[in-house]
Amino acid sequence: MCQSTEIMDKNFNFAQAEGRIYAQWEKSGLFTPDPDSPGQPFVIVIPPPNVTGNLHMGHALDNTLQDILIRYHRMKGDNTLWVPGTDHAGIATQAVVERALAREGIKREDLGRQKFVERVWQWKKEYGGNIVRQLRRLGASCDWSRERFTLDEGLSKAVREVFVRLYEEDLIYLGDYIINWCPHCRTALADIEVEHQDQADSLYYIRYRAEGSRESLVVATTRPETMFGDTAVAVHPADERFKAYIGQQVTIPLTSKSIPVIGDEYVDLEFGTGALKVTPAHDPNDFQIGLRHSLPQVTCIDLEGILTEAAGRYHGRERFEARAAIISDLEKEELLVKVEPLTHAVGVCYRCRTVIEPLISKQWFVRTAPLAKVASEAVKEGKTSFIPAQWEKTYFDWMDNIRDWCISRQLWWGHRIPAWYCQSCGRTVVARVDPDKCPHCSGPLEQDPDVLDTWFSSGLWPFSTLGWPDETKDLARYYPTTVLVTGFDIIFFWVARMMMMSLKMMGQAPFRTVVLHPLVRDAQGQKMSKSKGNVIDPLGVIDLYGADAFRFTLASQAGQSRDLKLATSRVAGYGKFVNKIWNAARFTLANLSDEILSEPREPVSLPDRWIRTRLDETAAECRAYLEAFAFDRLAGTVYHFIWDEFCDWYLELIKPILFGPDPAAIMAVRQNLLTSLAVILKLLHPIMPFVTEEIWSKIPGRTGCLMTKAYPGGQKPREDSRALEQIGFLMDITRAVRSARADFRVPPSEKLTARIKTEDPDLLKVLAEYSPLLVRLMGVQEIAQAEPEAQKPREAAFSVLSWGEVWIPLAGHIDLKVEKARLTKEAEQLRKDIGQANGKLANPDYVAKAPPEVVEETRERLSDLEKRLSAVGRSLETLASMS
RNA sequence: AGGCGUGUAGCUCAGGGGGAGAGCACUACCCUGACACGGUAGUGGUCAAGAGUUCAAAUCUCUUCACGCCUACCA
Numbered sequence: 001m002c003q004s005t006e007i008m009d010k011n012f013n014f015a016q017a018e019g020r021i022y023a024q025w026e027k028s029g030l031f032t033p034d035p036d037s038p039g040q041p042f043v044i045v046i047p048p049p050n051v052t053g054n055l056h057m058g059h060a061l062d063n064t065l066q067d068i069l070i071r072y073h074r075m076k077g078d079n080t081l082w083v084p085g086t087d088h089a090g091i092a093t094q095a096v097v098e099r100a101l102a103r104e105g106i107k108r109e110d111l112g113r114q115k116f117v118e119r120v121w122q123w124k125k126e127y128g129g130n131i132v133r134q135l136r137r138l139g140a141s142c143d144w145s146r147e148r149f150t151l152d153e154g155l156s157k158a159v160r161e162v163f164v165r166l167y168e169e170d171l172i173y174l175g176d177y178i179i180n181w182c183p184h185c186r187t188a189l190a191d192i193e194v195e196h197q198d199q200a201d202s203l204y205y206i207r208y209r210a211e212g213s214r215e216s217l218v219v220a221t222t223r224p225e226t227m228f229g230d231t232a233v234a235v236h237p238a239d240e241r242f243k244a245y246i247g248q249q250v251t252i253p254l255t256s257k258s259i260p261v262i263g264d265e266y267v268d269l270e271f272g273t274g275a276l277k278v279t280p281a282h283d284p285n286d287f288q289i290g291l292r293h294s295l296p297q298v299t300c301i302d303l304e305g306i307l308t309e310a311a312g313r314y315h316g317r318e319r320f321e322a323r324a325a326i327i328s329d330l331e332k333e334e335l336l337v338k339v340e341p342l343t344h345a346v347g348v349c350y351r352c353r354t355v356i357e358p359l360i361s362k363q364w365f366v367r368t369a370p371l372a373k374v375a376s377e378a379v380k381e382g383k384t385s386f387i388p389a390q391w392e393k394t395y396f397d398w399m400d401n402i403r404d405w406c407i408s409r410q411l412w413w414g415h416r417i418p419a420w421y422c423q424s425c426g427r428t429v430v431a432r433v434d435p436d437k438c439p440h441c442s443g444p445l446e447q448d449p450d451v452l453d454t455w456f457s458s459g460l461w462p463f464s465t466l467g468w469p470d471e472t473k474d475l476a477r478y479y480p481t482t483v484l485v486t487g488f489d490i491i492f493f494w495v496a497r498m499m500m501m502s503l504k505m506m507g508q509a510p511f512r513t514v515v516l517h518p519l520v521r522d523a524q525g526q527k528m529s530k531s532k533g534n535v536i537d538p539l540g541v542i543d544l545y546g547a548d549a550f551r552f553t554l555a556s557q558a559g560q561s562r563d564l565k566l567a568t569s570r571v572a573g574y575g576k577f578v579n580k581i582w583n584a585a586r587f588t589l590a591n592l593s594d595e596i597l598s599e600p601r602e603p604v605s606l607p608d609r610w611i612r613t614r615l616d617e618t619a620a621e622c623r624a625y626l627e628a629f630a631f632d633r634l635a636g637t638v639y640h641f642i643w644d645e646f647c648d649w650y651l652e653l654i655k656p657i658l659f660g661p662d663p664a665a666i667m668a669v670r671q672n673l674l675t676s677l678a679v680i681l682k683l684l685h686p687i688m689p690f691v692t693e694e695i696w697s698k699i700p701g702r703t704g705c706l707m708t709k710a711y712p713g714g715q716k717p718r719e720d721s722r723a724l725e726q727i728g729f730l731m732d733i734t735r736a737v738r739s740a741r742a743d744f745r746v747p748p749s750e751k752l753t754a755r756i757k758t759e760d761p762d763l764l765k766v767l768a769e770y771s772p773l774l775v776r777l778m779g780v781q782e783i784a785q786a787e788p789e790a791q792k793p794r795e796a797a798f799s800v801l802s803w804g805e806v807w808i809p810l811a812g813h814i815d816l817k818v819e820k821a822r823l824t825k826e827a828e829q830l831r832k833d834i835g836q837a838n839g840k841l842a843n844p845d846y847v848a849k850a851p852p853e854v855v856e857e858t859r860e861r862l863s864d865l866e867k868r869l870s871a872v873g874r875s876l877e878t879l880a881s882m883s
Numbered sequence: 884a885g886g887c888g889u890g891u892a893g894c895u896c897a898g899g900g901g902g903a904g905a906g907c908a909c910u911a912c913c914c915u916g917a918c919a920c921g922g923u924a925g926u927g928g929u930c931a932a933g934a935g936u937u938c939a940a941a942u943c944u945c946u947u948c949a950c951g952c953c954u955a956c957c958a
Contacts, residue, residue: 008917010917010918011918011920192954196954196955203958219958220958221958222958223958266956266957267957267958268957268958270957271957271958272957272958276957276958277958278958279958283956283958284956285956285957285958286956286958288956342958344957344958345955390887390888393886393887394886394887394953394954397886397953397954398954401954401955488952488953489952489953491953492953492954519952521951556896556897556905556906557895557896557897559896559897561888561889561896561897562887562888562889562951562952563888563889563951563952564896565895565896566895567894567895567896567906567907569894569895569906569907569908570895570896570906570907572907572920573906573907573920574906575920576918576920576921577906577920578920579918579920579921580917580918580920580921582917582918583917583918583920583921584917584918585917586917586918587917587918588917589917590917591917632896632897633897636897636905639905639906640905647917647918648922651917652922655916659916735923735924738923738924739923739924739925741912741923741924742911742912742923742924742925743924743925745911745912747912747913748912748913748915833902836902837902840901840938840939843938843939844938845937845938845939846901846938846939847938848938849937849938849939850901850938850939851901854901854939857901857902858901858902861902
């Protein structure tokens with residue numbers, strides 16, 4: 001050994017190394033591409049995490065996969081850009097700051113809008129960098145010099161430009177509509193911000209008395225408190241039971257208010273009583289019915305969930321409290337016919353889970369139909385494709401059934417809507433530059449108090465981050481982006497919006513490929529979320545096992561399935577893999593000589609030829625998997641290659657040479673060993689950047705960072721099928737000896753001999769050359785060719801391989817009973833397999849219809865099995881004769 | 884209610900018409916000059932159930948069961 005192993009510790013100290021390595025990368029500026037440099041652009045924009053957030057498993061997976069792609073393409077020589085940034089997350093951030101204020105006993109109203117927004121900015125400045133710092137711990141190689149925030153100056157300019165353009169094209173409008181109102185967050189919500197939860201509730205049957213007769217109609221409702229907003233009772237026009245009521249008046253119970261009975265086909269004859277109370281101001285369906293029948297809209301619940309004056313004596317009471325009171329009063333008046341239990345879906349706020357109150361309100365909307373049509377076509381025409389492709393259907397379903405998008409939010413934190421209302425002429429002014437008076441009448445203006453939905457600005461992310469609406473160099477060079485990597489849970493929220501907005505504003509789809517990865521779930525298969533409190537902290541996992549092991553685990557699990565239930569045992573397992581690589585490198589570096597051979601040479605020895613061939617094959621596979629976004633296959637391939645082939649076989653095979661007497665052979669092997677290690681480090685680097693970079697830094701004579709070295713597999717792979725075959729032969733022999741030793745409990749101290757019987761002259765040559773190597777490898781005494789006419793010794797273990805037999809004389813070691821049991825079991829299995837193969841071949845349909853190569857394969861297999869069985873049989877006979 | 888997905892070794896998951904796989908766990912032996920976070924040899928599964936298509940089904944089709952997700956206006 002020329003250098004001691006002391007140049008490397010026994011284990012990779014990831015805790016000590018990761019921060020140092022990341023700082024070096026960042027300092028070197030290697031994350032920052034130059035738009036003027038050559039190279040095909042490869043661009044990813046990060047799904048911007050909420051500024052309020054901390055790194056969770058979803059981010060970890062998302063960003064690991066992105067970093068793998070980014071690092072791979074950077075190594076490939078592409079002009080590679082990964083744009084990072086954060087989202088201002090309107091409701092979420094405002095809520096966080098409001099909570100902080102509440103601890104000081106302050107409400108946002110106490111501060112006023114301007115002061116409050118200042119406080120949020122202050123908060124953002126202080127804590128908003130958390131998640132961005134945490135991404136660094138993962139090893140994410142984002143170009144931090146291009147970091148953006150959805151509320152920064154440039155992006156705000158983009159938001160304003162888009163709003164004005166869409167307004168000018170009549171794609172944004174202001175309308176009185178029924179919207180989803182969260183009484184807790186006090187804001188409107190888009191349809192997809194409403195989650196539906198099954199809830200056990202009651203269905204109340206309430207009697208509405210007809211006027212001028214003793215008859216009555218019974219309606220069923222889950223929400224009696226909306227009664228005071230009723231402006232009709234609807235029945236199906238074809239319903240024989242109630243036809244006669246249409247046109248009559250009924251009285252709302254507990255009031256003296258009279259409403260008409262109308263006929264509308266929306267009513268389901270089967271549900272409840274077949275009569276429906278219509279509350280246009282508090283139910284989206286009733287709203288539609290109301291429009292059809294020109295019914296008045298009576299609001300009986302206000303923005304805070306409190307009943308209004310329209311509710312008469314219930315005025316001022318909270319909606320659910322009022323419900324109980326109303327039920328009790330109805331009972332007293334004998335107007336409550338019955339109560340049935342009912343489980344139904346209730347809409348709740350996705351943020352605070354408060355039950356949504358549908359309300360009529362003036363809000364801004366995007367007319368989505370024309371945008372969605374273009375966005376849908378872009379995917380149909382293959383301009384953007386989804387991986388896995390099944391998600392395209394989900395995307396189409398939504399695009400085809402899209403409804404107008406309510407974009408105004410009654411918050412203070414966000415992009416203020418650039419609309420002003422003239423206080424004298426009443427006109428609405430939408431402008432790129434804040435106007436100071438009405439352009440029509442010069443009257444005073446008042447700006448709309450609302451802000452835009454957060455997703456409005458994130459919908460512009462692929463082009464706003466590159467500088468749009470200015471015609472920047474980045475925009476010209478890097479738009480459209482190449483790949484979007486995200487979870488399928490935000491296809492509607494985000495992907496669809498980016499498609500619509502980008503196509504509208506840029507005329508080009510924002511990315512070529514959308515890679516949808518699984519969602520990381522907890523042990524129960526539940527989506528991890530802060531509000532559920534079931535979050536496993538990725539930083540804790542990194543602390544324990546290191547970023548490389550964690551990244552590798554995520555990649556290895558990122559297949560086609562929708563769930564990724566993270567098991568820490570796997571992370572621990574891949575932590576061992578990191579250690580394995582580390583020690584393989586330690587071995588390699590410890591065996592280098594002082595004279596560094598800088599130029600890779602052609603491999604000479606059989607192990608070298610073999611490993612280099614396998615290395616080329618593996619590199620080609622890795623490239624193919626990376627191009628196909630098959631992260632799990634990529635991980636599996638490098639894992640097995642490094643562990644099973646490089647470490648378990650190659651390193652063992654070369655030891656006899658490395659520690660042998662031939663200086664030229666030693667030099668050749670050292671050279672090849674180092675070359676192979678370098679290729680392995682490069683192959684692995686995109687998944688495990690830290691340990692590979694750290695090992696690279698210890699290679700004498702290396703230059704620069706590993707992260708910029710060319711990814712292997714760019715050239716035509718070497719083909720050396722003879723090396724593969726011959727190594728296979730040596731492996732067969734080795735396994736046979738090891739197996740015999742284990743089966744017969746021969747202690748390692750006792751040396752065995754082995755006899756090889758084969759008629760293949762090629763293999764005999766290999767055997768002659770490598771028997772010293774095998775002797776060393778297996779701890780056998782001697783290994784040699786068996787005489788062609790020799791018989792197997794009576795007491796011997798043996799293996800039958802495709803190319804011949806291995807005999808291991810075991811005089812004194814054979815336990816007849818054990819051996820007999822072993823052989824009997826083997827014979828049994830062989831007979832079963834032979835029976836199966838025979839059965840197939842005896843079937844004329846099989847021979848006639850199965851592909852010829854499959855039939856041929858079966859024939860070969862059968863003859864191999866028969867050869868083995870007969871050898872096993874002979875051996876059993878010998879055993880019998882001995883006892 | 885529709886749509887989508889999942890059910891394979893004790894656990895977490897690959898595979899996807901022709902000999903059941905991986906990691907972890909487990910058993911036995913071994914601290915052999917990179918690694919005991921290691922090595923070697925093993926144990927372990929009627930691939931959810933039933934039917935069909937096929938020469939051949941874990942794999943394709945249908946049905947059923949269980950679980951999960953998404954969409955939806957059944958009050």
